[in-house]
Amino acid sequence: MKEYERLFTEYLEARSQRLTQPRRLILEAVFSLHDHFDVEQLYHRLRIHNEEVSRATIYRTLPLLVESGLIQHSLRQADRDFYEHILGHPQHLHWICRKCGTVVETSLDMVLPLINKVASQQRFQIEDYQLNLRGLCWKCADNENENQ
Amino acid sequence: MKEYERLFTEYLEARSQRLTQPRRLILEAVFSLHDHFDVEQLYHRLRIHNEEVSRATIYRTLPLLVESGLIQHSLRQADRDFYEHILGHPQHLHWICRKCGTVVETSLDMVLPLINKVASQQRFQIEDYQLNLRGLCWKCADNENENQ
DNA sequence: CAATAAAGTGAGATTGATTCTCAATAAAGG
DNA sequence: CCTTTATTGAGAATCAATCTCACTTTATTG
Structure with missing residues (x-):
């Protein structure tokens, strides 16, 4: 059993909730992706693999995965919420171009200790x-200058 | 003339746009606030002062203020976009409690140079x-533990 | 193995922030 | 003034996200 399955099961059981088939499919899909995703992307990925789960269930399951600490809601782009799994993935900075929508990630190694220090100082539990x-x-910056 | 008025006028004129009465009222309201605000808060603040501006105009003006570099869209909370003016306000971290909604700010002094360095390395223009x-x-963390 | 209870699901309706449309108004420059 | 161009307000439209509710699974108990 994969670690994320164990952790999600533990989380659910602690709250008398069940690891149902739809939830399992969503969990597997989420961890098969190695990039940010939104509900629509997840929905279509599941459909392609003939694993139909309703959008409603996806919308209901993502908060459970967030609360269990397996994924995080890391950015918002084009009026959509994007998530990424964080188990085994170091935190990073996102550089989002407002024009082409590209998202680049860079390391947070230098910064994370400072942030975590401030968090513990004020007893803030980061999710x-x-x-x-x-x-x-x-x-895109070059393009903007050309067209002027 | 205040600096933000001068800057906004310059920005508008460069694009053959006008500093109209509604835009001036919004500009003044934005700089009279010293905290994050969303469209609704701005709308009501203007009404209280008998300075009626339609929501549509507020929604249209905020992106202009963002592009002119006077304000930034700094966070999203409770399904709303929040802005803050940045002229003369140092950048900071936001600590947002998902339960009570409180937003605390802490300094970024230690971190900002590192971020700006990465930005210039990849020639990314931060807005x-x-x-x-x-x-x-x-x-809220204490409360959650109590109730279990 | 029923039978019952509790949790979960899907489909479609609803919500609500944001954007769009378009007729009416205001600003700028002769 | 007069004309041109930009802007505004009001309400309609959009669309991600949430909610409702009848139906289905899953777990539990005798």
């Missing part, structure tokens, strides 16, 4: 790191 | 700093 920088990537 | 940590403040 989601949403460390996003929005603006223009160099390609 | 908004959305550096948010979501989770539980100590009060």
Whole structure:
């Protein structure tokens, strides 16, 4: 049994909830992805594999995965919420281009200790790191200058 | 003339746009606030002062203020976009409690140079700093433990 | 193995912030 | 003033996310 299955089961059992078939399919799909995803992407990935789960169930399951600490709601783009699994994935910064939508990740190694120190100082329990920088990537910045 | 008025006027004129009465009222209201605000808060603040501006105009004006560099879209909470003015306000981290909604700010002094260095390395033009940590403040964390 | 209770699901309706449309108004420059 | 161009307000439209509720699974108990 994979670690994320064990952790999710433990989380659910502690609250008298069940690891049902739809929840298991969503869990597996989430961990098969190695990038940010939104509900629509997850929905279509499941359909492609003939694993139909309703959108409603996906919307209901994602908060459970967040609360169990397996995924986080890490960014919002184009009016949609995006998630990523965090088990075994180090936290990182997101660089989001407002023009082309590209998301680049960079390391947080230098910064994370400082953030965690502040967190423990104020006794804040971090659940989601949403460390996003929005603006223009160099390609889109060059294009904007050309067209002026 | 205040600096933010001068800057906004310059921005608008460069694009053949006008500093109209509604836009001026919004600008003044934004800089009279010293905290995050959303459209609804701005709308009501204007009404209280008998300065009626339609929501549509507020929704249209905020992106102009963002693009002119006077404000930034810094966080999303309870399904709403929140902004803050940044002229003369140092960037900071937001600590957002998912339970009580409180937003605490802490300094970014130690971290900002590192971020800006990465930005220049990849030639990324930062427009908004959305550096948010979501989770539980100590009060709500204590309450959760009590009720179990 | 029923039978019952409790949790979960799917489909579609609803919500609510944000965006869009378009007729009416305001600003700028002769 | 007069014309052109930008802007506004009101309400309609959009669309991600949430909610409702009848039906289905899953777990439990005798």
